Amino acid sequence: MENIYLTPDHETLRDQVARFLAREVEPFAEQWERDGCVPREVLRKMGDAGFLGLMYSARHGGAEADALTNLVFAEALSQSTYGGFIITVLVHTDMASPHLHHAGNPAQQAKYMPGVIAGRTITAVGITEPGAGSDVAGLRTTAKQDGDEWVLNGTKLFITNGVHADLYFIAARTGSARHAISMFIVEKGTPGFTVGRTLEKTGWLSSDTAELVFDDCRIPAGNLLGEVDKGFYSVMKNFQTERIALAAMAIGHCTRALEMTLEYVRDRRAFGATLFDKQVVRQRLAMLDAKVRAARQYLYHCGWLVTQGRDVVQDVSLLKSLTGELVNEVVQACQQFHGGMGYMRGTEIERLWRDARILAIGGGATEVMLDEAAKRY
Numbered sequence: 001m002e003n004i005y006l007t008p009d010h011e012t013l014r015d016q017v018a019r020f021l022a023r024e025v026e027p028f029a030e031q032w033e034r035d036g037c038v039p040r041e042v043l044r045k046m047g048d049a050g051f052l053g054l055m056y057s058a059r060h061g062g063a064e065a066d067a068l069t070n071l072v073f074a075e076a077l078s079q080s081t082y083g084g085f086i087i088t089v090l091v092h093t094d095m096a097s098p099h100l101h102h103a104g105n106p107a108q109q110a111k112y113m114p115g116v117i118a119g120r121t122i123t124a125v126g127i128t129e130p131g132a133g134s135d136v137a138g139l140r141t142t143a144k145q146d147g148d149e150w151v152l153n154g155t156k157l158f159i160t161n162g163v164h165a166d167l168y169f170i171a172a173r174t175g176s177a178r179h180a181i182s183m184f185i186v187e188k189g190t191p192g193f194t195v196g197r198t199l200e201k202t203g204w205l206s207s208d209t210a211e212l213v214f215d216d217c218r219i220p221a222g223n224l225l226g227e228v229d230k231g232f233y234s235v236m237k238n239f240q241t242e243r244i245a246l247a248a249m250a251i252g253h254c255t256r257a258l259e260m261t262l263e264y265v266r267d268r269r270a271f272g273a274t275l276f277d278k279q280v281v282r283q284r285l286a287m288l289d290a291k292v293r294a295a296r297q298y299l300y301h302c303g304w305l306v307t308q309g310r311d312v313v314q315d316v317s318l319l320k321s322l323t324g325e326l327v328n329e330v331v332q333a334c335q336q337f338h339g340g341m342g343y344m345r346g347t348e349i350e351r352l353w354r355d356a357r358i359l360a361i362g363g364g365a366t367e368v369m370l371d372e373a374a375k376r377y
Helices: 008-025 029-035 040-048 067-077 083-103 106-118 231-267 279-307 313-337 339-343 348-360 366-374
Strands: 123-126 142-146 149-160 167-173 181-187 193-198 209-220
Touching: 008 040, 008 067, 029 083, 040 083, 040 106, 067 083, 067 231, 067 279, 083 106, 083 123, 083 149, 083 167, 083 181, 083 231, 083 348, 123 149, 149 167, 149 181, 167 209, 167 231, 181 209, 181 231, 231 279, 231 313, 231 348, 279 313, 313 339, 313 348, 313 366, 339 348
Parallel strands: 123 167
Antiparallel strands: 142 149, 142 167, 149 209, 167 181, 193 209
């Protein structure tokens, strides 16, 4: 479908991503599902291809592209049916490293950003805790200054890339006020910082997820990211980038599911005709396609609003809630039309169905997103 926001350069990027997926991901990712992680070599190849620093400064190896270009990348990447691979990349590009890009001082950026963009330094962000998810202000991990060091204590949970990342951006409480939270840079191997547990998930099997434990973890004072007590606002700002990326992932999954299901129902025969010959099947798919096309236009409009410097909190909250629910509706219907085959492990539609469920939960559950939007009426 024609999209008024797309340019020839965007289409070139989409084609480049598609070729990368066909060559480097789809033939091998089933093994990654069994291994529970994406090989570093693949992430370095993505860095070599220029995919990991689209919005970052050219002086560090980035492309200085805008939010629409970044959205195109996320949607194109999500034509893969391996959600664990996709989220491994998107956490690195859209959820973790943007904290360094937005709040890092020149010395911090010069030290870490080249490796981040090249895929040599993989990142994770630690915000969620056992008692604090979407309610960021409820986190309990603390950071207290002791001379020229900060001392971190606490636990983070459900951290994507948590096992295999090299660099972590950690939110911790630095004052008594509800929003007195700061962000810190913590390198893997820092004494007092350990990966507590590797967590097993229903979906996103090729994505590693972990509990992080900080027990008197001492980091240099220079590892403060941004200003003291201002990290809450940094987290809130980056949530918009994160949620647009997740919405793009949802739309990518929707279009892929519809594409493969149309192919399947045109071929599958039952009761003397193809499934596509059944009016109920083709009309249901047409209605789902209509919903996806409408949501996709809203997705791109939100990306355009970001490029214009607009306040997008309400729109992105609505977008995230809409697409998180829609992808589950679409993939479940598509799985239904695959019949028993759609319930078999190893099939693309079963994987999409399994991986899509988290998109209505992660990065802001539907109910939280709707409430964020409603507060702004």
